[in-house]
Amino acid sequence: MMFKRRYFLLLAALFFCFGALLFFFVHEGRLLLPEEEPAARYNIQVIFKALANPPDFWRVVEQGVQSAAAEYGVNCEVTAPPMEKDVDRQIELVREAIAKHPDAIILAASDYERMVPVCKEVTDAGILLVTVDSDVNYDGRRCFVGTDNVAMGRKLAELVDEAVPPEQKIGVMGHVEGARTAVERRDGLVDNVAGGMERVAALDYCDGSEIVSRQRTKEMLIAHPEICCMVGLNESSALGVANAIRDLGLEGKVGLIACDSSEKQIQFMEQGTIQAFVIQNPFNMGYLSVSNTVSILQGRTVPEVVNTDSVIIKKEDLYKKENQKLMFPFTSVE
Amino acid sequence: MRKVWKKLRKALNPYSVRGTMILSFMLLISIIVLLVSLVSYYYTMNDIESISINYTVRLLGEINASIDSYIDNMKSMAKVVVENKDVRDVMAFYNRHHDKRLSYIEEKELERLRANAAAHMNIVANTRSDITNIAVISKYRDVVLSDVEKEVNENSEFNVTDWYLKPMSYKDEIVVSPSHVQNLVSGEYKWVISISKSVLDPETGEVTGVMVIDLNYRSIEAICENAQLGKNGYIYLIDRHKNIIYHPQQQLLYSGIKSELVEEILKMRDTYLRDDVNNRIYTRNYSELTGWSAVGVVNVDELIKDKSSIIDFYFRLAGISILFAMTFAVLISTTITNPIKMLENTMHEVEVGNFDVRSEIELNNEIGHLSKTFNVMISRIKDLMEKTVRDEEEKRRSEIRALQAQINPHFLYNTLDTIIWMSAGGKNDEVVEVTSALARLFRTSISKGENLVTLLNEVENIKSYLTIQKMRYEDKLSWRVDVPPGLLGLMTPKLILQPIVENAVYHGVKMSQAGGEIAISARTEGERLTITIADSGVGMTAEQLEQLFVPRPDTDRGIGVINVNNRIRLCFGEEYGLHYFSAPGEGTRVEIWLPVIEGGDEDDV
Numbered sequence: 011m012m013f014k015r016r017y018f019l020l021l022a023a024l025f026f027c028f029g030a031l032l033f034f035f036v037h038e039g040r041l042l043l044p045e046e047e048p049a050a051r052y053n054i055q056v057i058f059k060a061l062a063n064p065p066d067f068w069r070v071v072e073q074g075v076q077s078a079a080a081e082y083g084v085n086c087e088v089t090a091p092p093m094e095k096d097v098d099r100q101i102e103l104v105r106e107a108i109a110k111h112p113d114a115i116i117l118a119a120s121d122y123e124r125m126v127p128v129c130k131e132v133t134d135a136g137i138l139l140v141t142v143d144s145d146v147n148y149d150g151r152r153c154f155v156g157t158d159n160v161a162m163g164r165k166l167a168e169l170v171d172e173a174v175p176p177e178q179k180i181g182v183m184g185h186v187e188g189a190r191t192a193v194e195r196r197d198g199l200v201d202n203v204a205g206g207m208e209r210v211a212a213l214d215y216c217d218g219s220e221i222v223s224r225q226r227t228k229e230m231l232i233a234h235p236e237i238c239c240m241v242g243l244n245e246s247s248a249l250g251v252a253n254a255i256r257d258l259g260l261e262g263k264v265g266l267i268a269c270d271s272s273e274k275q276i277q278f279m280e281q282g283t284i285q286a287f288v289i290q291n292p293f294n295m296g297y298l299s300v301s302n303t304v305s306i307l308q309g310r311t312v313p314e315v316v317n318t319d320s321v322i323i324k325k326e327d328l329y330k331k332e333n334q335k336l337m338f339p340f341t342s343v344e
Numbered sequence: 345m346r347k348v349w350k351k352l353r354k355a356l357n358p359y360s361v362r363g364t365m366i367l368s369f370m371l372l373i374s375i376i377v378l379l380v381s382l383v384s385y386y387y388t389m390n391d392i393e394s395i396s397i398n399y400t401v402r403l404l405g406e407i408n409a410s411i412d413s414y415i416d417n418m419k420s421m422a423k424v425v426v427e428n429k430d431v432r433d434v435m436a437f438y439n440r441h442h443d444k445r446l447s448y449i450e451e452k453e454l455e456r457l458r459a460n461a462a463a464h465m466n467i468v469a470n471t472r473s474d475i476t477n478i479a480v481i482s483k484y485r486d487v488v489l490s491d492v493e494k495e496v497n498e499n500s501e502f503n504v505t506d507w508y509l510k511p512m513s514y515k516d517e518i519v520v521s522p523s524h525v526q527n528l529v530s531g532e533y534k535w536v537i538s539i540s541k542s543v544l545d546p547e548t549g550e551v552t553g554v555m556v557i558d559l560n561y562r563s564i565e566a567i568c569e570n571a572q573l574g575k576n577g578y579i580y581l582i583d584r585h586k587n588i589i590y591h592p593q594q595q596l597l598y599s600g601i602k603s604e605l606v607e608e609i610l611k612m613r614d615t616y617l618r619d620d621v622n623n624r625i626y627t628r629n630y631s632e633l634t635g636w637s638a639v640g641v642v643n644v645d646e647l648i649k650d651k652s653s654i655i656d657f658y659f660r661l662a663g664i665s666i667l668f669a670m671t672f673a674v675l676i677s678t679t680i681t682n683p684i685k686m687l688e689n690t691m692h693e694v695e696v697g698n699f700d701v702r703s704e705i706e707l708n709n710e711i712g713h714l715s716k717t718f719n720v721m722i723s724r725i726k727d728l729m730e731k732t733v734r735d736e737e738e739k740r741r742s743e744i745r746a747l748q749a750q751i752n753p754h755f756l757y758n759t760l761d762t763i764i765w766m767s768a769g770g771k772n773d774e775v776v777e778v779t780s781a782l783a784r785l786f787r788t789s790i791s792k793g794e795n796l797v798t799l800l801n802e803v804e805n806i807k808s809y810l811t812i813q814k815m816r817y818e819d820k821l822s823w824r825v826d827v828p829p830g831l832l833g834l835m836t837p838k839l840i841l842q843p844i845v846e847n848a849v850y851h852g853v854k855m856s857q858a859g860g861e862i863a864i865s866a867r868t869e870g871e872r873l874t875i876t877i878a879d880s881g882v883g884m885t886a887e888q889l890e891q892l893f894v895p896r897p898d899t900d901r902g903i904g905v906i907n908v909n910n911r912i913r914l915c916f917g918e919e920y921g922l923h924y925f926s927a928p929g930e931g932t933r934v935e936i937w938l939p940v941i942e943g944g945d946e947d948d949v
Contacts, residue, residue: 020367020368020371021367023371024367024370024371024374027371027374027375027378028374028666030378031374031377031378031381031662034382073595074595074599077593077595077596081593273531273532273533274531276527276533277497277499277530277531280497280499280500280527281499291599291600293595293599294599294600294601297596297599297601298601319600329501329525329527331524334524334525335598335599336598336599337525337533338525338533338534338535339595340523340535340594340595340598
């Protein structure tokens, strides 16, 4: 029986060898299999709140979108209504996008509530919906990529308290009443600033227009001479405020805390009209919205909310290297 | 299917040499194939990897050379600008008229100088699309831009930047500043690489200002992107101070979505660095001129583009080798074991009694030798067996002849004559004696068919015979049997005494005028039983003795003696048999030599 046992040992060794050989090659082979499918070229429709120019913000978001599109090999078509407040036009644009049967639609919603029905149309058509920058009040969207706007408002409050003593009043210029970003930043500001709502002497909206903002700020500052510091809740509104302050010759008397950075805003900061920014990271927003969309399309799970950072920039550290990197999008060729 | 399985089981039967051989061969070959293919696989992989690392290093060298020559070009361009008379003049003017109110003429002069310098710079700037701006700045921060359309950013704090300060202190150096945002021009915030050089006073040689050329990334990008490092490979540039000069995904790095190895690259001593997490290989080439390192990133899996085909190749190779090996294992084992199998079959034949088969293996190896030896053995056995059969037959025949000789019709009717004659003479007692002796003679002769009988049986037989002969020859014959009772149980072949005694009667005693005596005795000497038959008859000459054992077919005489001798020798071997001692006139003494064989039962008495 000794012999029989040896025989079985031999057989076992033989099978082990074959097994090892097979395992090795299968294992090595599997390493090779492309983990991500070499992307059927996805078509993604991207709809912003406003055209890229004049607001720099959307230009940078688009850079992020195109950068990701190039990296992941997807087609991104970017459209936007001419004006930020033009909700109806955006709804039309979404419908046009649906008609093109894309794989996904990335939307920066002009209005938190009014965009809901058309968003339903998107998902009903079997198209993936991802929101960027401004969310919509609809569960069907799979992912939201944007700044934590409440945190951004808190940072604004922090800067206000640094710039002016607590007894001095402030004025707030928002972009679009009802837009999620405006509501959250305002709430973050008002809830955290010393003195709360009492502190806010005036609150107005400019419908996302720099010209309107400039006009209304002038009216506000004339009506409320007690205002010592203004807060612009986005790029256009802040630019309008800065222009108004200059128009009224109030530089140095009325401070300005702004959201986002654009070349014009930076010029205002260099001149001293704007004391500080809370900047978002529009490039990352655009990039991450596309990369997450691609992930979902490839069947992976992504968090429902992806927050991009907001950062405080003050005049004195405007040209610090790390801030340069955040504020000035790197483009090799203009 | 079942047939195949059965065959397989038979081929791999552990109780057969063949099965063990096949299995061992397969195991051995599989292990070797496994090892060899693994080793060659890794060797090939390494080879490919080092080849591509070398390739990348060479490529990076070329890229650095291109960048070096590019920067060199730009430096020469910088020299051309700072050597320009108009540029020097405008700087010298600013220097001289610092803090002075300019007269109308001086203002006109300044305007002219600025226009000339700008025009010169503009010509240089327009020669290349990668120059975004050229400017000269005086010690006292007066700026002249190449593009007269553009305005100077009054708020720019260029006086704290490297590109402005360094040439101020090192007047002969051409400074290359890494990526930064240039805000010298109003409304422009571009990422550039700046090349700056001091502007010297044509007369005093003093530093009067700084000239700066801002380069966008067009050329560097073109250089780096032209190099092909596979689908996912790329090249980036870093300087000595851990700044990234150029990266294809620079914005992703700046905004913190991605990160890139910088410190590790600057620290690395080998020609390459392996990032096992992302399965990448980094190679670096350092340029003395710029102080920049070109870093090539190669995706290992992609680098070995043909990895799958290599795996495929080795897998197939191993598979085919093993398949071949198995076939050969079966063939070789079969070739080796087939003769053994044949030999085994032949042996089986022999086992069932067929001694005529011969192994027909004609190999000049161990098995061939075995087969030959086997054949020799079988033929020997066959011979021996035939001999045994022959001997056995011979014995039977001899016994029958002995019997025939005994029941000699002459002897029988002589005896019957004697009985008739005695009963006519009224000798009833003698008649009874002879008749009972005759009966006893036949009874003892016709034993139960055994070859061996007790000595007692033989003695009884010969006593009966002699009793009958005594009746015929009366006084002429006397006899005596003197066998120790202890020897009567020993065994002898049957009917060995009677032919010899008959000889003694007819040729010894009968021939003698005076008659004679026949004495029968027996003794043992060690392992030998000797029965002696001595007669006091005429005896034999030496010639007669010699002729004794020569068969003569013409006469019956002597047949009995030869027969006895043959039978004893057939039974016990050559060292036993008959021995005659005789001389004329001295009688004859015959010794029968036999082995001592203890008998079974003595019930025959």
